[in-house]
Structures are given as C-alpha cells and as structure tokens.
Amino acid sequence: MTSDYSKLSKYLIVGASFTIVVSGLKIAAPIFVPFLLAIFISILVSPVLKLLKSKGLSNGIAILIIIALIGLVGLFIGSILGASVADFRQDLPEYSSKLSLISMQIQQGLANIGLVIDKDQWSESFNPSILLAAVGSSLTSFGGVLTNSFLILLTVVFILTENITFSEKLKNATGNKDGQLWLENFATSVHSYIAIKGFVSLLTGFLVFVLLKLIGVEYAVLWSVTAVLLNFIPTVGSIIAAVPPVLLSLVQLSVADSIFVLLGYLVINLFVGNYIEPRWMGKGLNLSPFVVFVSLVFWGWILGPVGMLLSIPLTILVKIGLETQEETKWIAVLLGDK
Template structure:
C-alpha cells in the first residue's frame, strides 16, 4: 500500500513538473502576444483605482474611462517624445562616443602599466570592449522603442479590460462553486499588485527625477533620458539600479574623464541609498514576502521567458504565483519555499504599511 502511495505521489510530482514545462514553453513561444497583454493588464490594475474614484464622484463609466485613457495617452506621448529625440541624438553620436571611450580605455591601461601593473596577464582585460558597452545602451533604448510600438494594441486592451472590470465579479460568481473565496483571492492579488506598483512607481519617479537633476547639475548629456532609464529599471529588483547607472557613468567618462565619472557613480549610490533604504521601506511595509534569492532568480526566469518586460514585472508575477500556490493545500509548500520566512500565509504578498 505504501509502495502504491509512493508511486502515486511520484507520478503526481512528475505530472506537475511536465505541466509546468509545457506552460512555460507555451508562454515563451507566445511572448509576442503575452507581453502586450501583461502590460495592459498591469496598467489596468494601476488605473482601476482612479477609475473607481472618478465613478465614486458621480461620473459615468464611459466618462471615467475616457479621462483615465486620456491621462495614459498624455503620459505615453511625453515618454515617447522624450525617448524619440534623445535616442536619435544618442544614436547619431554613438560612433564618436565609442571612439572617445576607446581612448579613455587605452589611457587607463597605459596609466596602470606605467605603475608597473602588467595588464597583459589579465584575461578579463582582453574580454572588455568599450564599443560593446555603448552598443548595449543603444540596443536597450531600441528595445524600449519596440515596446512603445505596440502602444495602440496595449491601449485598446486596457480600454476593454477597464470596460469589463465592473462586471468581472459577477462572472466569477457564475463560474466558481465557491465564488466568495475566489473573489477574496482575486481581490487579494489585485490589492497586493496595486499597492506594490503604486509605491514602486512613486519611488521610481522620485529616483528618476533626482538623478535627472543631479546629472543636469553635473552637465552630463541627456539627463532626462538617463533619468527615464532609472525610472524604468528601478522596477527591476537587485540589479536594475546598477544597470541604470552604467550608461550615465560611461557618458561622464566620455565627456569629462574618470574624475567626473566617479562623482556620478557616487551620486547614484547616494540617491539609491536614500530612496531604497529610507523612503521606500517606510511606504512598502515589511516587504514582498519573497526571499532575496527568489527575487533574483525570478528576475532571470521571467526575463528569459518574456524578455525585458518580464524583468520589469518579475516581482509582481512571482508574488501573484506565490499567492496562487498558497491558496491550495497541496501546493502551499511551494509558496513557503518562495517566501522569506516560515510564518506561512501572513507573509504572502506585499505587506501594507504598518503590518
């Protein structure tokens, strides 16, 4: 009997793993469709709060949706205009930047060798290519442009999701046997995602503005562009702020040399420490309910499956999966493994301030 139970348990685990692999492969294959839908879904979740607020003030559903959509279009237009002109200028100047960066790189090698350090012994030096660093920056901006190219599809999807939002609870009551539990679960996921995205957007905006002002004072080219990059990559946990700092540091190195580049690096560290260690924790509460290792691995996993957008949404997607796993007794152990402790359901999701 025990042997039969053991085989059944093993078969169940193998079936679960196989299903997971098939689902992930399907999502990755359909990333072109899934990515715009995910963006539209999370934009809709963020916009649902102002939408319901406007409806609570007596506005009709159509008028409230129209106001929210106009706000989205205005924000998207400003971002697209900023990205478009700055990326064009940066792309035109890329060959000149690459040449200057190579000169700075050569000067650094010469200076080190003049101090008795034989750089030919270090294989890492041979692998470093300043041209690739600048090309990577250009590729990153082009990737952002590709995302904006799906703007109309994303916008239409957001409109339809917002239109369906009010009738969604009624559909759930018809579908599920236990609608109250399902509605509570969906409400929990939605509130956690809304709270996280609202706080993260606020702190990312503060970080981006501070960086843009700081770079303007330091007379670094494209301060608004680098500030926007900081705003976007601040959604990427652990390494997002590091990646966002590299282009501006390279720009400072090209324009003014190592001294100014070091000053820019120090400024980035100070700003990120101020926001990340003092302001963000005050509003975010106890945290994400995810271990640091899981946050980092989720960044890699979702980035591999969905590309740059997957990296931006990695934390939200993982928290959503964790809450879903916790809702079932047979998968709760997986949620515990994803969590930052062993206290169980109370730690799941994004904590409210003061909890």
C-alpha cells in the same frame, strides 16, 4: 507501492506541465507581453475607474477619460524621450570610439608597469563601448514595445469594460468566493507595490536628474527616466541605470567627474533603497530576497525586459495563487520571507 507510484506520477505530471507552460510563454513572449502590460495597466487604473463612476459618470465615459489620460502620459513621455534617444544614437559612434581609445590607454598603462595583456583578450574582457552600444539597442527595443501601444490601449479598453462583471463571473465559474478573493488580494498587493515603488522611483529619477545637471552630463532627462524605469527591476536595476551616465561622463568630461557621478548614484540609491523604500514598503511584499532575485532572472529570461520590470507583481500573483490551495500552500510559505 501503488501510493508511492501515484505520488511519483503526480509530481512528474506537474513537472512536465510546468515545463510546457514555461516553454510556451517563452515562445509566445512577443505576443504575450503586450497583453500582459495591458492587464497590469488595467489593474493600476481600476481605482481611477471606480472613482470616476462614484462621481456619477457612466462606465463608457469613465473609460474614455482613462484612455485619454493614458494616451497623454504616453505622448508626454514619448516626446521627452524621443528626441533624446535619437540624439544619443546619433552620437553613439563618437562616444564608442572615445571609450575604445580610453580602453587602449589603460591597456598601455598596464603594459608600462609590467602587466602585459593580450589585445584580443583585453578587448573581450574590457570594452566599455560595447556597453554603450547595448544601451542604444536596449532603448530601441523598449521603443519597439511602445509600437504596440494601440494594441495595448485597445486591450485595456476591453478589460476595463469587463471589470465590473469579471469578479462575479469568476465567482460563478468557481462556485465560491476563493477566486474572487484571490483576484482582490492580488489587485490590492499590486496597487500597494506600484504606488510605493512608483513614488520611490520618481524620487530616484529626480535626484539623478539634479545630480547629472549639476555635473554637466549630457542627456540628463534620458538617464533620469531610465533610472525611474530600471528602479522597478529589483537588485540590479539601479546598477544598470548607473552604467551609461558614468561611462558618458568619462568620455564627455573627465575621470574625476565620472567618479563623482558614480558616487552620486551610490549615495542616491543607498539613501532611497536603504532608508526611504523600507520605511514605506515595510514587509508588505512578504517575499524573500532570494526569491526576488530568482524571480528577476526567471521572468526576465521568459519575457525579456518587460518580464524584469514586472517580476515582482508576477511573483506576487503566483504566491497568492499558491496560497489559495491547501496542497500548494507550503510552496507559498517557502517563497515568503518568514
């Protein structure tokens, strides 16, 4: 009886602790997200740091070169997207009014064949202009993350400075190599995932750019970069990326062109997602499809769009952490795909 009570108390404490941690992360998301981005950027560039140091450069010089490279990449992306986002937001009212007109025409067409739908109910159920407005606000909120770029870069500098000694500190703190091994396994998994996913996403973005340019859809650069970023979001990212250009081609060009854009996105994602990516990614992640989807919803709910982008690396982190403890290894097995 005492043993059962002890187990129940243990589960209750674990459940309460989990709830408190999740609630704290959600409340502190605006502060936590920039630091989380800094950590993952540091993990990604750490091989570059090791490479530069192997060439005889000092730690300080190597870090300065890395920060300069990150800054140049950020300026390049910002210069490309900045003008496109501003122009798109300026044209947004015009596109929204055209979509509303198309929506009314569809409603009238249905009424002509006997399918009468209440105007308010139709507006709530089918209003494409709301989707474009949501895209505009999402682009603005993503820009809000970039406003913390100085804080992110500063944090990256401090993390890279501690990069050499952190593993040794972790070993000394835990008294064994488990913590160090856990960190190395996580870094290796993230490097592999980001490298493969990055290549696949860039390929997707390039194909999307070619498709939209050939058809003549405006803001092809903006939508191709959006496709690259959203491709990191499992399952739904590619679907979300297709919505704005499909709607835009509908108001800018014609219904036929909109269908061509939709089919083009479908072919690109089927080719890349079902042929290219599986051949490169293989079974390296060892996460079940259900866990991938749940992690997308969970981290997105807690951390917003950045949580969705980092849902796979964060879940890998949790899984590897669970694998290091005998008591929680069974949970890691449940998270796997075999």
